[in-house]
Amino acid sequence: MNLVKPEFGLIFWMTVTFLIVFFLMKKFAWGPILKMIQEREESIESALNSAQKAKDEMAELQNNNEKLLAEARLEKDKMLKEAREIKDTMISDAKDAAQKEALRIMADARNTIQNEKMAAINELKNQVALMSVDIAEKIIRKDLSKDESQKTLVASLINDVKLN
Amino acid sequence: MLNKINTLRIVFSLFLTGIFLLGANTTFADDSLATPAATQHAVEAAESHDATHQNQEAHGEEKFNAGKMILEHVGDAHDWHIAGHLSIPLPVIIYSESGLDIFSSSRFEHGHAAYESEKTGIIYKIHENKVIAVDFNGNENKALTETFYDISITKNVASLLFSVTLLCWIFISVAKAYTRNPGKAPKGLQSFVEPIIIFIRDDVAKASIGEKKYKKFMPYLLTVFFFIWINNLMGLIPIAPFGANLTGNVAVTLTLATITFIITTISANGHYWRHIFAMPGVPAWVLVLLTPIEILGLFLRPFVLMVRLFANITAGHIIALSFFSLIFIFGEMNTGAGLGFSLFSTAFTVFMMVMELLVAFLQAYVFTLLSAVYFGAAVEEGHHEEAHAH
Numbered sequence: 001m002n003l004v005k006p007e008f009g010l011i012f013w014m015t016v017t018f019l020i021v022f023f024l025m026k027k028f029a030w031g032p033i034l035k036m037i038q039e040r041e042e043s044i045e046s047a048l049n050s051a052q053k054a055k056d057e058m059a060e061l062q063n064n065n066e067k068l069l070a071e072a073r074l075e076k077d078k079m080l081k082e083a084r085e086i087k088d089t090m091i092s093d094a095k096d097a098a099q100k101e102a103l104r105i106m107a108d109a110r111n112t113i114q115n116e117k118m119a120a121i122n123e124l125k126n127q128v129a130l131m132s133v134d135i136a137e138k139i140i141r142k143d144l145s146k147d148e149s150q151k152t153l154v155a156s157l158i159n160d161v162k163l164n
Numbered sequence: 165m166l167n168k169i170n171t172l173r174i175v176f177s178l179f180l181t182g183i184f185l186l187g188a189n190t191t192f193a194d195d196s197l198a199t200p201a202a203t204q205h206a207v208e209a210a211e212s213h214d215a216t217h218q219n220q221e222a223h224g225e226e227k228f229n230a231g232k233m234i235l236e237h238v239g240d241a242h243d244w245h246i247a248g249h250l251s252i253p254l255p256v257i258i259y260s261e262s263g264l265d266i267f268s269s270s271r272f273e274h275g276h277a278a279y280e281s282e283k284t285g286i287i288y289k290i291h292e293n294k295v296i297a298v299d300f301n302g303n304e305n306k307a308l309t310e311t312f313y314d315i316s317i318t319k320n321v322a323s324l325l326f327s328v329t330l331l332c333w334i335f336i337s338v339a340k341a342y343t344r345n346p347g348k349a350p351k352g353l354q355s356f357v358e359p360i361i362i363f364i365r366d367d368v369a370k371a372s373i374g375e376k377k378y379k380k381f382m383p384y385l386l387t388v389f390f391f392i393w394i395n396n397l398m399g400l401i402p403i404a405p406f407g408a409n410l411t412g413n414v415a416v417t418l419t420l421a422t423i424t425f426i427i428t429t430i431s432a433n434g435h436y437w438r439h440i441f442a443m444p445g446v447p448a449w450v451l452v453l454l455t456p457i458e459i460l461g462l463f464l465r466p467f468v469l470m471v472r473l474f475a476n477i478t479a480g481h482i483i484a485l486s487f488f489s490l491i492f493i494f495g496e497m498n499t500g501a502g503l504g505f506s507l508f509s510t511a512f513t514v515f516m517m518v519m520e521l522l523v524a525f526l527q528a529y530v531f532t533l534l535s536a537v538y539f540g541a542a543v544e545e546g547h548h549e550e551a552h553a554h
Contacts, residue, residue, distance in 0.1 A: 003235065003238065003239060003414070003478070004414055004474075005414070006413075006414045006415035006418045007240060007314070007318075007413075007415050008313060008314060008315075009257075009313075009314045009315045009316055009318065009321065010240065010318065010320055010321060010324075010413060010415035010416065011415045011418065011419055012313075012315050013315065013317075013321040013324060013325075014324060014415060014416050014419040014420075015419050017324055017325065017328055018328075018387075018391070018419060018420070018423070020328075021328045021331065021332060021387065021391070022383065022384065022387045024332055024336075025331070025332065025335055025336075025383065025386070025387050026383035026387070028332075028335075028336045028339060029332070029335035029336050029338065029339045030335075030339075030382060030383040030386050030387070031339075031383075032339040032342055032343050033335070033338060033339050033342050033361060034361070034365070034379075034382060036342035036343065036346055036347075037342075037358065037361065037362065037365075039346065039347065040346070040347050043347055
C-alpha cells in the first residue's frame with residue numbers, strides 16, 4: 001500500500017474515462033449550455049437596451065410635448081394680446097369715427113337749422129312786410145280821411161324815424 | 165505583474181504543501197511505529213502471512229490498528245467494503261505477455277486464496293491490496309508481477325465510473341432543459357448549476373484568460389471543476405457507492421494535472437516560450453540562472469496542482485478517520501472511555517465535515533482557477549511585454 005505512488009490501472013482508467021467524459025460533455029452539455037446562456041444574456045441585454053431606448057424616447061417625447069405646450073401657451077397669450085389690442089383700436093377708432101360723424105351731423109344740422117331759420121326769417125320778413133303794407137294800406141285808408149289823423153301819423157312816423 | 169503573482173502563488177502553495185507533508189509524515193511515522201506487524205507483513209512471504217492471519221483469528225478479534233485502517237480507507241482496493249464482512253467484489257483485469265485475465269476479486273476470498281487462471285496459467289494472489297503472481301508454493305514471482313498491467317476495476321475506478329455517469333446525467337439533462345425552453349429563466353437543477361457555470365466563466369475563465377480567448381478553454385475548465393467537485397463531495401459520503409477517496413488519489417490528480425499541462429503546452433504561443441527560454445529585457449548572465457528556473461517552473465506548476473488536490477483531500481479523509489479511530493482506541497482501553505470519546509469525536513467530525521464541504525468546493529475552484537491562469541499565461545499576447553520590461 002503506497003499512498004503517494006500512482007497506480008498504473010487508475011491512471012489508465014482515469015485518462016480514458018476523463019477524455020470520454022470531456023468530449024461527451026463538450027458536445028452534449030457545455031456546448032448547448034454555454035450557447036444558451038450567452039444567447040439569453042444577449043437577449044436580456046438587448047431587451048434592457050431597447051427598454052432604455054424607449055425610456056429615452058419617452059422622455060424626449062415628453063420634453064417635446066412640454067416645449068410644444070409652452071409654445072402654444074405663448075402663442076395663445078400673444079394672440080389674446082393681439083386680439084385685445086385690435087379690440088381696443090377698433091373701439092377707439094369706432095369712437096373717433098362716431099364722434100366725427102356726430103360732429104358732422106350736428107354741424108350739418110346746425111347749418112340746416114341756420115338755413116331754415118334764415119329762410120323762415122326771410123319769409124317772415126316778407127310776410128311782415130306784406131302784412132304791414134296791408135295794415136298800412138288799411139290804416140291809411142281809414143285814417144287819412146281826416147287831417148288830424150294824417151298829422152298824427154306823420155308825426156309818429158317822424159318819431160319813429162328819430163328813434164331809429 | 166501577473167507573472168510575479170503566479171510565482172508568489174507557487175512559492176506559497178509549495179510552502180503550504182511542505183507544511184502539510186511534514187505533518188503527514190509525522191502521522192505516517194506514528195502509524196508505522198504503531199504497526200510493526202504491518203511492516204513485517206510486507207517482508208514476510210505469503211504463507212507466513214496466512215499463518216499470522218490464522219493466529220490473529222485464533223486470538224478471537226483482531227487488535228484494532230488505526231494506521232492500517234486509515235490507509236486502507238484512503239487507499240484503493242479490489243473490493244468495495246460496505247460494512248463488517250460485507251463487500252462488493254470487483255473485476256480484476258490483468259494484462260501480461262501471456263494474455264488478458266479477467267476474473268472477480270471474490271476468487272481471492274479476501275486474500276485467503278490464490279486463483280489460477282486457466283487461460284494463462286498464472287497463479288494470482290492478492291497481497292496488501294495488490295495483485296501479484298505467485299508460484300505453486302505461494303512465494304511471489306516478482307519478475308512476473310512486474311510485467312503485469314493491472315487495469316482492474318478497483319474501488320476507485322468503480323467510483324470514477326459512477327461519478328462520471330452521474331456527472332454526464334446531471335449536465336446532459338441540464339443541457340436538455342436549456343434547449344427545451346431557450347431564453348427562459350432557469351428552473352430546478354438548471355438554476356443550481358447556472359450560477360456556478362457563470363461564476364467559472366466570468367470570474368475564472370474571463371478573468372484569467374481574457375475576453376478574447378477564454379471560450380476555447382471553457383469546456384475543459386467546466387469539466388475539471390465539476391469532476392473534482394462532485395468527486396470531492398462523493399468522497400465525503402461514507403456509504404457505498406460513495407466514499408472512495410478518488411480526488412485524494414495521486415493517480416487521479418496526476419492525470420488531471422497532466423492534462424492541464426498538455427493543454428497549456430499545446431496552446432502556448434511564441435510569447436510564452438520566449439518568456440521561458442529568454443525572458444525579454446533580462447541580461448544574458450541572469451538568463452543563465454533564470455531559464456533553468458523557468459523550465460523547472462514549467463513542470464513545477466502541474467506538480468503543485470497534483471500535490472495540492474491530493475494532499476488536501478487525503479488530509480481531510482485522514483483527519484476524519486483519525487477521530488473515528490480514537491473512539492476504538494479508547495474503546496479498547498475502556499468501554500466507557502470509548503463511549504465518552506465518541507461524543508467528542510462525532511462533534512469534531514461534524515465540524516470537519518462542514519470544513520471539508522468548503523474544501524471540496526475550494527479545491528475544485530483552486531484547481532480550475534490555476535489551470536485557467538496557466539492557460540492565460542500560455543495564450544497571453546505580446547503587448548504586455550513592454551510593461552514587464554519597465
